[in-house]
Amino acid sequence: MAHLDTELLxxxxxxxxxxxxxRQVEEHLSSCEVxxxxxxxxxxxxxLVRELPTYLPRRVVEIDESAPHPASGVLPKIIExxxxxxxxxxxxxxxVAGIRFFMDDDDGEQGDGEISxxxxxxxxxxxxxxxxxxxxxxxxxxxxxxxALIPAEQEGEEADxxxxxxxxxxxxxxxxxxxxxxxxxxxxxxxxxxAPEPTVATPMPTPAPAETDDDDGPxxxxxxxxIAVAAVVALSAARYASRASPRRTRR
Amino acid sequence: xxxxxxPTPRVIRTRRRATAAKGESSHGxxxxxxxxxxxxxxxxxxxxxxxxxxxxxxxxxAIFNVVLRTVNDPxxxxxxxxxxxxxxxxxxxxxRGGNVRGWLMRIAVNRAYDTxxxxxxRPSESLDALDYEPxxxxxxxxxxxxxxxxxSARSELSDALESMLARLPDDQRTALLLVDLQGFSYDExxxxxxxxxxxxxxxxxxxxxxxxxxxxxxxxxxELFNRFLRQDSESPA
Numbered sequence: 389m390a391h392l393d394t395e396l397l398x399x400x401x402x403x404x405x406x407x408x409x410x411r412q413v414e415e416h417l418s419s420c421e422v423x424x425x426x427x428x429x430x431x432x433x434x435x436l437v438r439e440l441p442t443y444l445p446r447r448v449v450e451i452d453e454s455a456p457h458p459a460s461g462v463l464p465k466i467i468e469x470x471x472x473x474x475x476x477x478x479x480x481x482x483x484v485a486g487i488r489f490f491m492d493d494d495d496g497e498q499g500d501g502e503i504s505x506x507x508x509x510x511x512x513x514x515x516x517x518x519x520x521x522x523x524x525x526x527x528x529x530x531x532x533x534x535x536a537l538i539p540a541e542q543e544g545e546e547a548d549x550x551x552x553x554x555x556x557x558x559x560x561x562x563x564x565x566x567x568x569x570x571x572x573x574x575x576x577x578x579x580x581x582x583a584p585e586p587t588v589a590t591p592m593p594t595p596a597p598a599e600t601d602d603d604d605g606p607x608x609x610x611x612x613x614x615i616a617v618a619a620v621v622a623l624s625a626a627r628y629a630s631r632a633s634p635r636r637t638r639r
Numbered sequence: 640x641x642x643x644x645x646p647t648p649r650v651i652r653t654r655r656r657a658t659a660a661k662g663e664s665s666h667g668x669x670x671x672x673x674x675x676x677x678x679x680x681x682x683x684x685x686x687x688x689x690x691x692x693x694x695x696x697x698x699x700x701a702i703f704n705v706v707l708r709t710v711n712d713p714x715x716x717x718x719x720x721x722x723x724x725x726x727x728x729x730x731x732x733x734x735r736g737g738n739v740r741g742w743l744m745r746i747a748v749n750r751a752y753d754t755x756x757x758x759x760x761r762p763s764e765s766l767d768a769l770d771y772e773p774x775x776x777x778x779x780x781x782x783x784x785x786x787x788x789x790x791s792a793r794s795e796l797s798d799a800l801e802s803m804l805a806r807l808p809d810d811q812r813t814a815l816l817l818v819d820l821q822g823f824s825y826d827e828x829x830x831x832x833x834x835x836x837x838x839x840x841x842x843x844x845x846x847x848x849x850x851x852x853x854x855x856x857x858x859x860x861x862e863l864f865n866r867f868l869r870q871d872s873e874s875p876a
Binding site for chain 1: 691695699703717721724728796797815816819820824825841843847851864867
């Protein structure tokens with residue numbers, strides 16, 4: 389007759405067996421002296437351990453109330469949600485970056501100067517329609533996105549020189565952009581592929597309220613920056629939280 | 640406006656005597672005990688330091704005894720016990736509810752293992768050689784006044800077991816202490832040691848098997864063990 393495994397006997401002592409296993413063990417123990425002896429000795433060891441002396445600490449535990457307490461303010465809530473917040477922020481950053489990348493890519497592929505449907509639709513009035521179209525074209529040509537927001541005084545000065553010229557730097561393109569808006573048939577495509585070395589040199593003017601909606605570049609940048617800052621804060625909080633919480637030891 | 644993120648630097652040290660009897664249950668907490676723990680945790684989360692001290696009183700002896708037998712040094716065990724409750728205090732917000740005793744024990748076991756890793760070497764002396772007398776002796780039916788010989792034999796067996804426990808692998812000893820000494824189930828012990836319940840089952844089996852073999856390896860110990868088994872089988876369950 390095969391004897392019972394020690395692990396089975398040990399689990400039987402602790403009442404950690406399924407009813408079927410338990411019944412099998414009991415049936416076997418009733419007929420096998422060897423296993424019964426082993427069972428009694430293992431149970432004796434268990435009893436001895438249970439009845440080990442209890443030692444009392446000589447030093448009592450002291451709680452320093454100045455230690456950061458979970459109920460002491462806003463920080464705990466931030467810490468509590470910091471990990472999911474950090475993950476969510478990272479997802480949003482990646483998503484925004486991805487959208488921006490593909491939008492830029494799409495614009496770049498519009499080599500014939502087609503203005504995107506959304507850009508035209510977002511135009512608030514007919515008066516600014518063409519201006520928006522042109523600014524989109526310039527944006528597609530790697531010029532600063534705020535090119536359309538150059539004050540009107542500059543537009544007049546540069547209006548005559550609005551001719552597609554290969555090799556002009558992007559700053560110059562940017563200044564030309566508003567002038568181009570007045571030329572009814574100026575092909576937007578002319579601006580698009582001909583700025584091989586874009587350098588962002590034009591300082592960003594303050595956007596006019598009516599034009600802010602049309603130009604989504606700065607808002608994306610702003611949102612992205614804010615999210616990045618939030619992510620950094622959240623990750624820092626998460627690091628603090630993981631340091632404060634007990635470390636996990638996998639054995 | 641400054642938000643009250645950090646409390647005013649103020650140290651209140653409440654000294655309380657550790658009492659063995661208070662709230663200590665060596666064979667697993669019942670539902671009422673768990674409810675008491677949960678209420679104390681809820682109050683402590685609101686900033687009630689007295690409630691947290693009650694929690695300390697209820698569990699520090701159990702934690703100290705497991706940690707003591709893990710690190711085998713009373714001073715270190717006291718440090719680990721202190722650190723366990725400080726960490727618990729700081730991480731009350733992250734406690735998701737459930738078994739408070741298991742949560743505290745998990746912090747303690749992790750801290751004890753951290754200490755062992757840092758120290759690299761575990762003291763080899765047994766507890767009886769550490770000049771650290773137990774306040775409460777084993778809860779056997781044997782009384783020193785009624786049967787001094789039986790009491791002496793039982794004490795000797797208990798000391799031998801302490802020495803054998805100290806020689807067990809850390810993981811086996813901790814699993815055995817959690818289940819036998821503290822009365823945790825396999826699932827609870829698995830949660831504390833962060834392993835599968837099957838691993839706990841295996842570690843306990845190996846630990847008991849090894850202790851049994853060591854008990855039989857020495858003639859005197861074997862004789863004492865036989866006497867204990869006879870008494871154990873005769874005593875009412």
